[in-house]
Amino acid sequence: MGMRWVGGFRATGWAARLWPALGALVVAVMLAPAALAEQAEDWQIGMQPGVTPVRDQIDFLHDKILLPIITVITIFVLALLLYAILRFNVRRHPTPSQTSHNTLIEVIWTTVPILILLVIFIPSIKLLYYVDRTQHADMTLKVIGHQWYWTYEYPDQADVSFDSTMIPEEDQVKRGLPRLLEVDNPVVLPVGATVRVLISGTDVIHSWFVPAAGVQEYAVVGRTNESWMRIDKAGTYYGQCNQICGLNHPFMPIEIKAVAKEDFGKWMACQKKPPKEGCGQFTTTAERKDGEATVLAAARSAQ
Ligand SMILES: [Cu+2]
Numbered sequence: 338m339g340m341r342w343v344g345g346f347r348a349t350g351w352a353a354r355l356w357p358a359l360g361a362l363v364v365a366v367m368l369a370p371a372a373l374a375e376q377a378e379d380w381q382i383g384m385q386p387g388v389t390p391v392r393d394q395i396d397f398l399h400d401k402i403l404l405p406i407i408t409v410i411t412i413f414v415l416a417l418l419l420y421a422i423l424r425f426n427v428r429r430h431p432t433p434s435q436t437s438h439n440t441l442i443e444v445i446w447t448t449v450p451i452l453i454l455l456v457i458f459i460p461s462i463k464l465l466y467y468v469d470r471t472q473h474a475d476m477t478l479k480v481i482g483h484q485w486y487w488t489y490e491y492p493d494q495a496d497v498s499f500d501s502t503m504i505p506e507e508d509q510v511k512r513g514l515p516r517l518l519e520v521d522n523p524v525v526l527p528v529g530a531t532v533r534v535l536i537s538g539t540d541v542i543h544s545w546f547v548p549a550a551g552v553q554e555y556a557v558v559g560r561t562n563e564s565w566m567r568i569d570k571a572g573t574y575y576g577q578c579n580q581i582c583g584l585n586h587p588f589m590p591i592e593i594k595a596v597a598k599e600d601f602g603k604w605m606a607c608q609k610k611p612p613k614e615g616c617g618q619f620t621t622t623a624e625r626k627d628g629e630a631t632v633l634a635a636a637r638s639a640q
Contacts, residue, residue, distance in 0.1 A: 392551030482543030482556030
């Protein structure tokens, strides 16, 4: 059995076997989110992959600006701490200095954080305004939060509207659908269309949160909040109410199906004038066929 260097100590026996296993675990955890697209995953440590321009900008702010800055600050503070601990401990430095003020250092440690905050402030404000609204929407989706489900309205599509309720947990499990995320009537949107999202509520404050789209907006009674999204990749995207809104707060998920324009047209036509037997593959009733659910689940696991 070979010996390995572990942080300056020689590890033998079980410790030598533990470190490669830990390394493999870390790699597995880092790769896990990359393999799956649209919902939170076990062992996920990063953000879900994004599918809208807004999310691209959020990722840029997080990955390229905030994370590097906070990493440098954390390492710098850690280094200062270690230096103080090692250099000025009672054994190596028995007589402490009586210095209490140093103008130069005080000016530096006041101005440098201000400059860092300015560097963060400018792109943050730009992003806030970018997320706020779109000037050129192709369509509007209205989202209304209730205890404990969502209503969706398409005001520029003959006022099509429907409620979206979580299907029972045991059905989700039985049919291989994402637990606590699958709904009876998902929102259907065309890929590539700029969608103005208007969000309101009828009882308490809810929050419409779809991580892959980078949208999180409060649903408040008597107020219409606005955001927007342009989903660039077909798929199913899940979200949840993320404002504690009462007893069934965890049971009002959000499901968006982003589909090709033609499919959206067919779905919308069916919503406007449904045939007796429902709207085919986009059927929006709770009686969705189990066969279809199986196909959906198979498509998901094949992704
Ligand atoms: Cu809620």
